[in-house]
């Protein structure tokens with residue numbers, strides 16, 4: 001019961017990995033502070049926490065809005081409450097060839113996965129530096145250590161977080177604030193449906209369950225590890241990428257299914273569309 005009486009704040013707690021970790025921490029006796037946009041889903045997670053005998057509070061938050069993130073930390077630390085762990089997890093993905101991706105979708109991914117995560121970390125560190133303790137666990141991805149065709153923007157967002165987290169890790173050591181990045185391969189959540197995925201999952205090894213990932217995040221809370229790469233096959237793969245990027249690229253290309261693209265060679269000029277075709281600007 002290592003998280004007993006600790007306070008754990010989770011972003012993206014309304015589903016998937018965030019919800020899984022919130023329940024795992026609650027089972028261990030933590031008070032969990034649940035943040036995301038969908039209030040009804042957060043209330044459902046809160047009910048589940050209470051069924052486990054735990055305590056939860058709900059904070060409707062859009063991490064892309066700086067005021068929302070600031071209010072989240074203001075409200076969470078009311079009456080001098082301290083925060084032991086922040087699981088900085090809210091994230092989205094978008095797949096496609098870069099020249100066909102709608103610019104507004106690219107912006108959304110960067111807003112949530114980069115700006116959102118950095119803002120959550122910024123306010124979390126303000127709390128933790130004052131306390132002189134704390135742990136921020138960033139949900140990056142295997143995609144934060146390797147590259148993948150058709151996932152370029154998502155990959156960019158996750159590499160950004162890997163670099164950001166490593167940078168503040170050194171900065172915050174003297175304040176007793178720990179920083180960890182989590183790098184899961186495929187996980188079965190709303191985000192990743194293997195029946196619709198553009199990746200041939202059978203070539204990647206098995207997809208993780210939310211409970212498996214939640215357990216790793218839980219274990220991470222009482223270590224000071226820089227990185228957690230799961231499953232073992234992802235660890236091996238990220239090592240291959242690091243030392244033999246050409247070989248790794250060939251292996252990745254073999255896994256990623258070809259996405260259909262439009263033949264634009266006959267077009268007079270590029271469209272430079274900001275939103276999806278057919279949508280009103």
Ligand SMILES: NC(=O)c1ccc[n+]([C@@H]2O[C@H](COP(=O)([O-])OP(=O)(O)OC[C@H]3O[C@@H](n4cnc5c(N)ncnc54)[C@H](OP(=O)(O)O)[C@@H]3O)[C@@H](O)[C@H]2O)c1
Pocket residue numbers: 011012013014015016017018035036037038039041061062063064089090091092093112116139140141142183184185186187188189190191192
């Ligand atoms: N599933 C995978 O294969 C996989 C693999 C590696 C890494 N990851 C990472 O794991 C993290 C969690 O994803 P998941 O797989 O658990 O998917 P998920 O079930 O879709 O969860 C995503 C969570 O992020 C929240 N979110 C999205 N936009 C938000 C915003 N603007 N403000 C606040 N919250 C927001 C969602 O809540 P609301 O919609 O209610 O706001 C939801 O709770 C992401 O960072 C993802 O990149 C996933």
